[in-house]
Amino acid sequence: MKILKTQTLRGANYWSIRYKKLIIIRLDLEDLAERPSNEISGFYDGLVETLPSLIEHFCSPGCRGGFLMRVQEGTMMGHIVEHVALELQTLAGMPTGFGRTRETSTPGVYQVVFEYKDEQAGRYAARAAVRLCQSLVDHRQYPAEELEQDLRDLQKLAEESALGPSTEHIVAAAEKRGIPWMPLTVRSLIQLGYGIHQKRIQASLTGLSSILAVELASDKEGTKRILEDGGIPVPRGTVVYYLDELEQAIADVGGFPLVIKPLDGNHGRGITINVTSMQEAEEAYDMASLESRSRAVIIERFYVGQDHRIIVINGKVVAVAERVPAHVTGDGQSTIAELVERTNQDPLRGSGHANVLTTIELDRAAFQMLERQGYTIETVLPEGEVCYLKATANLSTGGIAIDRTDVIHPENLWIAERAAKIVGLDIAGLDVVTPDISRPMREVDGVIVEVNAAPGLRMHFSPSEGKPRDVGAAIVDMLYPSDTASRVPIVAVTGTNGKTTTNRLIAHIFKQTGKVIGYTTTDGIYIGEFLAEAGDTTGPQSAQMILQDPSVEVAVLETARGGILRSGLGFDQCDVGVVLNVAADHLGIGDIDTVEDLAHLKSVVVEATSPNGYAVLNADDPLVSAMAQRVKSQVAYFSMEPENPLVQHHISQGGLAAIYEDGYICIVKGDWCLRVMAAAEAPLTMGGKAPFMIANALAACLAAFAQGVPVEAIRVALATFQASANQTPGRMNLFDMGDFHALVDYAHNPHSYQALGSFVKNWDGECIGVIGGPGDRRDEDFITLGRLSAAIFDRVYIKEDDDPRGRPRGDAAMLIEEGIRQIQPNLDYEVILNETEAVDRALNSASKGSLVVILPESVRRAIDLISERRPLEEAIATQ
Numbered sequence: 001m002k003i004l005k006t007q008t009l010r011g012a013n014y015w016s017i018r019y020k021k022l023i024i025i026r027l028d029l030e031d032l033a034e035r036p037s038n039e040i041s042g043f044y045d046g047l048v049e050t051l052p053s054l055i056e057h058f059c060s061p062g063c064r065g066g067f068l069m070r071v072q073e074g075t076m077m078g079h080i081v082e083h084v085a086l087e088l089q090t091l092a093g094m095p096t097g098f099g100r101t102r103e104t105s106t107p108g109v110y111q112v113v114f115e116y117k118d119e120q121a122g123r124y125a126a127r128a129a130v131r132l133c134q135s136l137v138d139h140r141q142y143p144a145e146e147l148e149q150d151l152r153d154l155q156k157l158a159e160e161s162a163l164g165p166s167t168e169h170i171v172a173a174a175e176k177r178g179i180p181w182m183p184l185t186v187r188s189l190i191q192l193g194y195g196i197h198q199k200r201i202q203a204s205l206t207g208l209s210s211i212l213a214v215e216l217a218s219d220k221e222g223t224k225r226i227l228e229d230g231g232i233p234v235p236r237g238t239v240v241y242y243l244d245e246l247e248q249a250i251a252d253v254g255g256f257p258l259v260i261k262p263l264d265g266n267h268g269r270g271i272t273i274n275v276t277s278m279q280e281a282e283e284a285y286d287m288a289s290l291e292s293r294s295r296a297v298i299i300e301r302f303y304v305g306q307d308h309r310i311i312v313i314n315g316k317v318v319a320v321a322e323r324v325p326a327h328v329t330g331d332g333q334s335t336i337a338e339l340v341e342r343t344n345q346d347p348l349r350g351s352g353h354a355n356v357l358t359t360i361e362l363d364r365a366a367f368q369m370l371e372r373q374g375y376t377i378e379t380v381l382p383e384g385e386v387c388y389l390k391a392t393a394n395l396s397t398g399g400i401a402i403d404r405t406d407v408i409h410p411e412n413l414w415i416a417e418r419a420a421k422i423v424g425l426d427i428a429g430l431d432v433v434t435p436d437i438s439r440p441m442r443e444v445d446g447v448i449v450e451v452n453a454a455p456g457l458r459m460h461f462s463p464s465e466g467k468p469r470d471v472g473a474a475i476v477d478m479l480y481p482s483d484t485a486s487r488v489p490i491v492a493v494t495g496t497n498g499k500t501t502t503n504r505l506i507a508h509i510f511k512q513t514g515k516v517i518g519y520t521t522t523d524g525i526y527i528g529e530f531l532a533e534a535g536d537t538t539g540p541q542s543a544q545m546i547l548q549d550p551s552v553e554v555a556v557l558e559t560a561r562g563g564i565l566r567s568g569l570g571f572d573q574c575d576v577g578v579v580l581n582v583a584a585d586h587l588g589i590g591d592i593d594t595v596e597d598l599a600h601l602k603s604v605v606v607e608a609t610s611p612n613g614y615a616v617l618n619a620d621d622p623l624v625s626a627m628a629q630r631v632k633s634q635v636a637y638f639s640m641e642p643e644n645p646l647v648q649h650h651i652s653q654g655g656l657a658a659i660y661e662d663g664y665i666c667i668v669k670g671d672w673c674l675r676v677m678a679a680a681e682a683p684l685t686m687g688g689k690a691p692f693m694i695a696n697a698l699a700a701c702l703a704a705f706a707q708g709v710p711v712e713a714i715r716v717a718l719a720t721f722q723a724s725a726n727q728t729p730g731r732m733n734l735f736d737m738g739d740f741h742a743l744v745d746y747a748h749n750p751h752s753y754q755a756l757g758s759f760v761k762n763w764d765g766e767c768i769g770v771i772g773g774p775g776d777r778r779d780e781d782f783i784t785l786g787r788l789s790a791a792i793f794d795r796v797y798i799k800e801d802d803d804p805r806g807r808p809r810g811d812a813a814m815l816i817e818e819g820i821r822q823i824q825p826n827l828d829y830e831v832i833l834n835e836t837e838a839v840d841r842a843l844n845s846a847s848k849g850s851l852v853v854i855l856p857e858s859v860r861r862a863i864d865l866i867s868e869r870r871p872l873e874e875a876i877a878t879q
């Protein structure tokens with residue numbers, strides 16, 4: 001078997017709304033297509049031997065061992081690959097359980113879908129699962145060392161891309177409060193919230209952390225001085241720049257014992273504590289100087305006591321931890337080396353910051369420390385005796401933390417809060433050395449040794465002993481005090497046709513409220529009045545660009561099928577989801593083969609609508625109205641038929657709807673009805689002659705109304721929104737050419753041709769079509785285009801796109817001709833493959849009072865061709 005394609009989903013998607021992080025592989029089973037697992041000898045036994053923990057997979061039988069039962073009875077390899085990929089990740093410490101497998105319309109080719117925790121690890125798991133299964137098929141076994149290597153690789157991938165523990169903790173706190181977040185591409189920045197309500201963090205630094213305060217904190221001497229000026233207890237000390245100043249400095253500070261450390265160091269590097277002789281002092285000086293960027297060294301009095309870390313967030317002490325340096329306790333039998341090894345076996349310990357605790361390394365610092373205590377690693381430590389292995393208490397060198405939040409003395413609280421305020425940090429980690437944190441520092445000769453910006457949070461949210469403290473929640477509460485918004489309203493629009501038009505109209509309506517609107521369309525991303533990026537921007541990345549923009553107050557997102565299919569939605573939920581219609585288009589692409597599949601795909605948008613929000617659904621389209629069954633939100637319907645029974649029932653139950661009644665766009669709810677505007681007065685509807693535009697207007701008004709936009713704003717917007725070539729190029733752009741009219745429209749599937757036909761039908765003169773479509777459509781789509789054109793037009797020019805998208809030249813035209821002949825064998829038509837020529841010929845041959853309808857490949861080029869002929873002005877058919 002082989003993997004044909006691997007995709008990574010990151011948002012709500014076709015397969016699941018809840019499980020956003022999914023890998024999809026398109027798997028060709030090749031020779032295994034006809035061989036279920038029970039027909040592959042030795043496969044079942046090999047699988048159970050390799051991955052005995054598969055017994056935990058319930059699968060469809062719904063009980064322990066259920067999946068293995070399926071393997072024994074016979075299931076297809078795609079399904080097995082799915083479970084193996086999940087199990088490999090689970091064994092590597094990333095518990096995952098959601099998966100789906102289905103055969104595509106190509107026999108033997110399967111879509112295998114499974115959850116991941118880490119993207120790279122997920123993709124790796126897919127390859128490893130296929131390799132493992134293939135080996136079981138070929139050799140009835142998978143070597144244990146291979147499996148071990150796979151698991152190690154998976155763990156490594158996960159570690160490499162994991163957020164740091166502090167970041168992860170803050171992000172989890174944000175999630176708990178329903179605040180969305182996303183990683184930005186640079187500097188490990190994380191964005192919390194959307195648009196104008198966003199806040200950034202970088203570990204425990206925030207957008208509120210003042211640069212002056214952060215720089216002050218990283219200058220230990222400056223910090224000490226400013227605290228001292230404020231009467232806060234700090235170590236007595238001085239700074240030296242040259243070795244020959246050392247002796248004098250020691251005398252000034254009051255002699256031994258001393259602490260010698262780099263002026264601008266961190267993580268305890270280069271520090272020597274409890275220096276008691278001149279010789280030690282010189283060695284310590286060299287070490288500190290090497291670790292210091294400025295070569296400057298602090299000479300300080302040594303204060304006796306335990307190390308504490310106090311974290312102050314937004315002016316309040318949130319947690320206090322006592323930190324104990326890496327140590328072991330003797331049992332009267334084991335050597336220190338053995339004790340260290342045993343301590344490191346604790347599953348909570350690991351390398352780096354990713355684990356709760358860090359392993360103790362027997363490095364130079366450890367040997368020095370042992371020497372000072374008169375030990376070697378071979379010493380057998382008497383029972384109950386503590387041997388310290390590091391001088392400082394950093395967790396990152398194997399220390400532990402004990403929560404002391406409940407015992408700190410109130411005066412110390414006050415001092416700590418004052419110190420953080422004086423330095424000016426929103427989040428400050430204070431290093432305090434004091435023999436007893438429950439007594440006032442000033443009574444027991446305790447001092448604030450240092451103030452840290454960006455303090456690590458691990459020791460507080462998961463202390464080795466004592467109560468965990470939710471410092472993440474305190475940080476999130478500082479950034480978002482209760483009842484402040486973190487989100488901007490999101491309106492997402494999908495459907496087969498009319499997305500861009502409706503989306504622009506919705507954006508135009510919201511603009512009337514004076515807000516900055518970010519919106520995405522098929523032609524680009526707009527922020528306020530400006531085009532921020534041109535291109536087909538209807539996917540998740542474009543949505544994220546809007547949501548990352550710090551000025552955006554409302555997001556209106558065209559959400560096309562391609563993006564949902566490729567990587568899922570780019571937002572976690574929307575406030576209003578609009579589905580305009582579902583009709584055959586792009587079928588056969590991306591394993592979406594039927595309109596039902598397509599409807600399922602588009603329903604993702606409304607299924608991701610928040611429970612307080614609205615799903616705006618087309619009541620005239622059964623595939624759309626049926627989506628009401630799947631949504632968690634409230635439902636609002638729009639309909640061109642005032643008597644539509646579904647709408648009538650909905651209204652009678654007090655529901656919200658928009659209908660087209662007596663020529664008016666109306667919003668109705670329960671027993672009241674609001675006439676927004678006569679449709680003919682909205683230029684978009686071309687004098688009320690384009691029914692499908694009225695439908696789009698209904699949807700747009702309803703979406704805006706549901707989101708609380710006042711009806712006055714909606715009226716102004718409807719009256720001023722035009723489908724002009726400038727505002728909406730390629731959408732029903734009508735030009736008055738003097739004797740005749742020309743219409744440029746981007747209709748490109750049967751459903752939109754029909755819509756266009758409903759407008760053309762209302763035209764009095766001759767109607768000439770210039771038609772064609774993208775070559776990647778199916779044969780039957782071109783035939784349908786021919787048939788529909790024969791019904792709509794009096795005369796037709798058939799042309800092809802410059803880019804044939806893989807079709808031989810003339811092929812599409814032939815299919816269109818075939819369609820025409822099926823309906824109107826006598827229709828006057830001509831094939832002119834070159835689009836420019838065809839357009840020219842049609843415009844040249846237009847009779848008085850006629851309408852030339854152009855469905856171009858390039859909207860720009862068609863409009864240019866028309867402009868060369870100097871149209872009178874863009875006409876809006878209100879006559």
Ligand code: ATP
Nearest residue numbers: 235259265266267268269300301302303307431450
């Ligand atoms: P980190 O980045 O881990 O905070 P650092 O390199 O910034 O470390 P300091 O915080 O200044 O260094 O010192 C590290 C530890 O050394 C302190 O937490 C404390 O235990 C001890 N220490 C530092 N100065 C003194 C002192 N004057 N008296 C007693 N102990 C001290």
Ligand code: ATP
Nearest residue numbers: 496497498499500501522692731732746747752755
């Ligand atoms: P795309 O998938 O290309 O982005 P879209 O869904 O954004 O298309 P629009 O660009 O708004 O749709 O409109 C494209 C064409 O579809 C219009 O020019 C018109 O011919 C037709 N159309 C617009 N609205 C509707 C509708 N409600 N029903 C059917 N056809 C429509």
Ligand code: MG
Nearest residue numbers: 268431450452
């Ligand atoms: Mg420190």
Ligand code: MG
Nearest residue numbers: 499500521522
């Ligand atoms: Mg569009």
